[in-house]
């Protein structure tokens with residue numbers, strides 16, 4: 550199979566797996582992550598096939614979306630072999646998709662990612678901040694019946710992996726402090742950091758405006 554044929558097959562597989570989800574993980578998220586990864590790939594010498602394959606597949610076996618992530622990882626493995634990926638390429642892609650999450654980054658020994666993995670992680674995180682990030686947080690919060698904001702519930706800004714995973718009582722605004730405002734400092738590549746800084750400021754301005762309106766100061 551040619552590179553283009555492999556990528557088309559991966560895109561189709563991802564589309565089929567992702568199109569039914571209503572929590573901000575729709576295929577449009579995947580397409581934005583791909584576009585951003587392509588932009589970063591222009592500046593970084595990573596393997597484009599591994600990077601884009603992992604970007605297309607990064608949420609397919611997410612344990613927030615499927616009840617049996619291990620079974621989906623098996624399915625991805627078989628699929629990649631069926632389009633001529635070597636054992637080594639399959640392992641590289643699965644290592645990335647398995648290890649890029651925010652909660653894994655909070656563990657004591659966060660997994661080390663290859664440059665391809667760092668690009669996918671940056672691209673995924675860039676889609677969680679800025680105007681798109683604000684929209685996704687509101688959309689997710691609505692789908693999970695979160696309160697918009699409660700000034701009496703303080704954000705828990707310092708959390709380890711287990712605490713983050715067991716959050717309850719989350720408000721949409723707290724999600725900014727507990728995750729979204731931390732992402733800029735966690736970017737791996739200079740290209741992503743530069744994009745992130747602009748989106749970060751946009752969120753800070755949004756939060757100022759939101760709180761001023763909440764207190765009827767504006």
Ligand code: ADP
Nearest residue numbers: 573613673677682685686687689690719721724
């Ligand atoms: P991803 O790794 O693709 O960013 P997540 O499953 O972590 O996916 O989250 C999907 C989207 O929903 C992200 O934009 C994220 O910021 C947002 N989100 C996740 N948890 C919450 C929450 N508790 N409240 C509001 N938004 C959330």
Ligand code: NI
Nearest residue numbers: 578607608673
């Ligand atoms: Ni994602």
